[in-house]
Amino acid sequence: MLGAIEAGGTKFVCAVSDENLNIVKRYFFPTTNTEETLKNVYEFFDKFEGLKAIGIGSFGPIDINENSPKYGYITSTPKIGWRDFDFLGEIKRRYNIPVGWTTDVNAACLGEYEVGSAKEDNSCIYLTIGTGIGGGAIANGNFIEGFGHPEMGHILVKIHPKDKDFKGWCPYHGDCLEGLAAGPSVEKRYGIKAEDLDPNHEIWQILAYYIAQALVNYTLILRPEKIVLGGGVMKQTQMLKLIKKEFRALLADYVEIPMIDQYIVLPSLGDDAGIIGGLILAKQNL
Structure with a gap:
């Protein structure tokens, strides 16, 4: 089973699918503060056993440089409470599985490139x-x-x-x-x-x-x-x-x-x- 997070500045979407990308379940909720938002993320994914990997497409700017000490962070966003937030790190600490990390628009681009x-x-x-x-x-x-x-x-x-x-x-x-x-x-x-x-x-x-x-x-x-x-x-x-x-x-x-x-x-x-x-x-x- 695969998981995905589409992290928007106003709304989060979480979903799980089979390995053929058939969506099994999805969940929408507003983007509020980091603590409340991640609580909703965890409550969704914790229900699914056998989750093999998660892909995150996040609002930004984000740090995508793997050699950077802030790789995985949301950086200079004007959204209050999310600046310099270690988003990728928090997800990896919760789930010991591979996690892909990119921008929300890169994720959409990938979807259209592969199957759209x-x-x-x-x-x-x-x-x-x-x-x-x-x-x-x-x-x-x-x-x-x-x-x-x-x-x-x-x-x-x-x-x-x-x-x-x-x-x-x-x-x-x-x-x-x-x-x-x-x-x-x-x-x-x-x-x-x-x-x-x-x-x-x-x-x-x-x-x-x-x-x-x-x-x-x-x-x-x-x-x-x-x-x-x-x-x-x-x-x-x-x-x-x-x-x-x-x-x-x-x-x-x-x-x-x-x-x-x-x-x-x-x-x-x-x-x-x-x-x-x-x-x-x-x-x-x-």
Whole structure:
């Protein structure tokens, strides 16, 4: 039996599956303080005998450098109580089994790469656009990372002419991609939640402009075979078409890409990408 933890900044998902990734049981609960949250994690996994490995995809930033004294820690997160928390260490102290460790978006990327929208490709990027923006990348079966993991949501982008008075909401950078295009940026602008705005509101064109800039940058630097876009903002059905249109205009045919409808896609695993990726990570660590 395999276990997975999708540790989000607002919600945890725990699941167990058989070795063919068929989910047997899953459990959702809010992310509160470390003590209460881990108590819920333990209460879930303690029920299952024969657990062979666990895969963790965690919100971050996290330390993924195995040579670092803080390997396995959640590091500079703005989430109160979780900064410099030894997440991996706590799980390993509870369960004497192999534990895989990566970011939540890397886990989702792995799920889509192995069994989802990018399963026929050798490389892909997964970008989630929701409460925050984060991305993971895989090439030839390996995560693209080095001293640390990518922080694709915090790249700098040009300001849309109709958005020049908005300063962004990222607590670190203000008007980075996340500060301008994540879901909370809409509420910061207008005082209402993104899902309550009309699909024809101009904000969707503005967000598409920012997201397309990011995709052009990732394309030019990493040249992936596929880009998968997930997260709550992408549940706005108009967004994919708007992003593709902006992407085409910004790339200006400078480099060759696959057919755009096969290049920029939605996750075929939907909201299960992260938890399935965690189960795959567990299996890889057996």
